[in-house]
Amino acid sequence: MALSLYFDRSSWLHRRHPIAKVLVLVLLFFAAFLLADPLPLACLFVLVFAVTASARALPVLHRMRWLMIPVFFFTVIIWTLFYPATAGAPVDRWAALRYGLAMALRLETFLATGFVFLATTTIEEFAFALARLGVPYRAGFVLTLAFRLVPVFFEAALTVRDAQRCRGLDFASGSVATRIARYGPVIVPVFIGGLRRADQMAFALEVRGFSAGRPRTSLPRPGIDAGDLWLLATGVAIAVATLVVP
Amino acid sequence: MTAFTGCAGGASLVVRDFTCRYTDPPAPALAGVSLAVAPGELVAIMGASGAGKSTLLRCINALVPALVPAVCDGEIRLGAQPLLGVEVGDLGGRVAMVFQDFEAQLFSTNVRLEVAFGPGQLGVEPGEIAARVERTLALVNLADCGDRDPSTLSGGQKQRLAIASILAMEPEVLLLDEPATDLDPIGRREFYAALESVRGKRLVLLAVEHEVDPVLRADRLVLMSAGRIVAAGPTAALVRDVDLFTACGVRPHDLAVLARRLGCDLPLDVDGAVAALRARGVPESARTAPAAAPAGRTAAAAPPILEVRGLARVYEDGTHALADVSFTLGSGEFVALIGQNGSGKTTLAKHLNGLLRAEVGEVRLDGADLGALPLERVAREIGYVFQNPDHQLFAATVADEVAFGPRNFGLAGEALAARVDETLAAVGLAAVRDEDPCLLRKGERQRLAVATVLAMAPRVLILDEPTTGLDYPQVRAMLELLARLHAAGTTIVVITHSPWVVVEYAERALLMRRGRLVFDGALGELLDDEPLLRSAAFEAPPAVRVARALGIAARTVDELVRALESED
Incomplete structure (x- = not known):
């Protein structure tokens, strides 16, 4: 049974530098966290979905549907039911539903972004990026x-x-x-x-030398290129845009 | 800890008067072990479980006592450098080890990255890492698999990858701990062929093995028992000492036993032995002497329990795991289900007890569609023992573990207690009924796994490689248990890679190749079909191959001796 989340493809996203991908992952998490309205969150989710499709990684979302679909409906129902009401005022059902939808879309964006990252990044690249970022x-x-x-x-x-x-x-x-x-x-x-x-x-x-205590090396790895900088710039732009969205 | 400063290439490994005692829990492991291995030399270490073989290897590469609490005394050195007291990391990859469980050694995304991991940890220049990766993958015949996920490789390929990942670190000592145990005959042959290609590199090679046939090319053999070396010497000479092998709990080589029984000197290769026996003279009556079939009914006479018709299964990734498989399993049979790793044996077996439901074709139990029956009902009739006993043991005591299955089926009180007693007696575990299952030895855990299924009194018992990882006495105990159950009327289906297990115990063979059932019939007929055996990567034991070459239908050394000593 194939259970690994990594999909060995040769898409534009697979080829991006892992540091750029880790930084954009963080920026998209940040954006999803800041947005509070279902519409911009839905836009962000659609963007992540489109990126997943362009990276030929949609099978990862299909494989994880057992998690994503229940999480969506469960979150909408729970947050709609437990939407905080103002004391003495009737519950605004429409606002409660919007709130539930926003929470569900936020979680779905977190999940989809994480899954597309894992589907297009090897664990070796991931470990390399974390080490370069100071972990x-x-x-x-x-x-x-x-x-x-x-x-x-x-x-x-x-x-x-x-x-x-x-x-x-x-x-x-x-x-x-x-x-x-x-x-x-x-x-x-x-x-x-x-x-x-x-x-x-x-x-x-x-x-295999894990504790050898020597400076670690790896197979030759391409450096950051223009495509990585564009990806990074797009991530920053999205994060900045969320700061100005009402 | 002593600092390890590295050695010049081509250094000898010396172990002198070495003693090791584990401290948690306290247990003696090695006593007064002395051994010297020169570069370019392959030394095979053999012995029963608990003889100290693996401990010796782990002491040589400093895993003991660095990672496992133990008190060690004596000397281990590589050239002039002492290894005792060194941190594993300080060895800098000069002493490397391939473990029995190759799955646990592979964790990278693809084959190339797996091989690059070790040199990367040692700080080798990236360009040199790339060169080493290509060199070592070519050396172990995996050059075409560089981009594949290790989990998609066959067992033999995974084990060769494990070696490549070690060789890329360019060690001076390569230690191999039962490296071919889980492999089918062809995987084992590929593995030792890869090892042959490494010998020219002036490495110190030390391999622990249970089977003698694969290590006949070793320069020397070392036999261990109870933490001591009891014999060491050139392979060709030592391997003929049948009594010594038996005393050490190692199955002696077929042809060594044959030579001894006939009171003559025989080469240990099949062709040489055949020529020598022909020169000695083969009585004409031997060629027609019928092989004694194992006790039990034949397939034709057995009333059917399970019927499989047109069974097929395609995995998510498009792999045809099973294709058009049809056969009937009769009551009271002893069947060997054989074939290469990945040929579909386990997938087929899981259809027989309802763990997998037929998607194409059908499986019928006593004439009823097995797919329509609840799994619990099927489990009562068809017991299934998984390959790894640790996949099912969880209870606090051995007796509780055995009681679990029958209790789930409603047995209680005195009836349950009687069933547990009876089952424990049958598998020889009554003395440890109050022990924690996790603390039993591997052979005992394997027998306990059989007992947990046996306690449900199934009519059919399916065992998936029940002898893997067991030493010869443990394997014999397991097989004698199965033979007793068979004699008492239980139908046995055993999945195995071990040729001698098949020929000594089974009466019928089902041979799988790439998801297809390519042979279904009496074992003797299969042994006569050499091309078919070869195409399915199955190799009969040496005694059977010698017998067939001489036109004798013998399946064991005893039968061959009887035939050769018969009067014309």
């Missing part, structure tokens, strides 16, 4: 490795779940609490397996 190498490496390993653990969890289903464990019936409790026999083997794997990976990393 300690070990911290950056562990963070990026987590993105690589999440699908691995997810796959292990599916195998364990299958193994327990073969022993008659029923995940489908009973109350929500009962069903959650039945995941104990899945969580324990996944957790122990994760610890064993972490041990083995620590050995493998040490053997």
Whole structure:
């Protein structure tokens, strides 16, 4: 089963320098955070969607639809229902809905931006960019490795779940609490397996010089070019524009 | 910690009077080990589980005691440089190791980046890294795979990638810890062929292996037991000491056993042994001596339990995992499901117990559509033991672990207790019923995994590579357990890469190749079809190949000896 979020393509976005992509990622998060109205947030989401399509990375959004679609509807419903009312005044249902929509679009923009970044950036590029931006190498490496390993653990969890289903464990019936409790026999083997794997990976990393303490190098890497500067300028422009949008 | 200043190329590895004792939990591991390996030399270390083989390798590259708490004494040095007490990082990649679990060693986005990781950590110039990547990928025959995601490679390719990622660091010592255990016969052959191409580089090569056939080309063999070296010497001489191998818990080479049983000297290669036996004279009656079939009913006589018709499956990425697979599984059979890594064996097996539902074609259980039955009902009839026992063990005690399945099916009270007792006795784990499953040895955990499924009293037991990672005595114990269950009426389907397991225990073979079932029939017929075996990367054990070349239908050394000693 293909679970990795990276899509090996040769699009214009794949070719951008990882530092430019990390900075634009931060700028788009900033923009989405500042915007409060559904319309500009929808515009920003459409822009991210268009960028994803132009980078031939739409399959990543399709693969993550199981997360994005429920998050959208759940957020709209929750924030519409719990929209803060003014004391003594009737709740403005239209304002509540707009608020719920804005919150959902903000979350969707965060998710889509993150996914398109991971779909077009290798973990090695990501770690390199973080190191160049001042994040300690070990911290950056562990963070990026987590993105690589999440699908691995997810796959292990599916195998364990299958193994327990073969022993008659029923995940489908009973109350929500009962069903959650039945995941104990899945969580324990996944957790122990994760610890064993972490041990083995620590050995493998040490053997490959992770603690050699020398200045690290890599395969030859292209520098920042005009395309990267344009991308960066566009990100800055979007962030600045959000400051002036009412 | 001692500073490691590096060595000149071509230094010898010396281990002298070395002792190691783990401290958490306390356990002796090595006692008085002495060994010297010259550059360009390949030394194979063999022994049962717990003999100290892996610990020795981990001490040589400083993982023990740097990362695993242990007290070590004695001397390990590379040339003039002591290695004991050095930090792993200070070795600067001069002593490198390939681990048994190659999946855990690969974490990069593509093959080229995987190989570049090590040199990058050592600060090698980018241009030189690129050159090393190309050189090492060519050396291990992966030059065409540079842009591929490591997870998409076959088992053999992954293991060769693991070697390439180490070789690119240009180490002086290469340690290999059971590097070919998870590989099919062709993957194992590819791996050792790649290792041959490395030998010219004046590396110190030290490989731990369970099977003797792949390491016949090693210059020397070292046999270990209980933390000590009990014998060391030239491979060609030592490998003939059948008693020594048996005493050390290592399966002796077929042809060494044959030579001893016949009381003659035989070459250890199949062609040489055939020529020697022909020269010695093969009785005419031997050529017609029928091979004794393992106990059990034949496929034709067995009433059907499972019927598979036109089964096909295509994965999301377009891979044809299964294509037009049809066969019938009869009650009381012992079937070996064989084929290369990625040939569709596990996918097929998961259709047999309902974990995967047929998308194209059908699977019928006792005549009923298996896809329409609830998984719980199917699980009672068709037990499935996963390859890795740790994928299912979670309970606090061995007895609780065994009780889990039957309890889910409604068994309780005395009936449940009796079932647990009976199952634990059957798998030989009654003595450890109150132990934590996670603290058992690998062989015991594997038998416990079988017990957890066996406790549900299934009519069919499917086991996915149940002998992986086990030493010879553990493998024998597992197979004897399966033979007992089979004799008691359980239908057994075992997925395995081990040729001798197939020929000694199975009566019928299903051979998969690229998602297709290319052979379904009696094992003897398969062994007669050499081209088919070769095309599916399956190689019969040496004794069987010798027997077939002499026109004898023997499947074990015993049968071959009986045939050769029969009167004309």
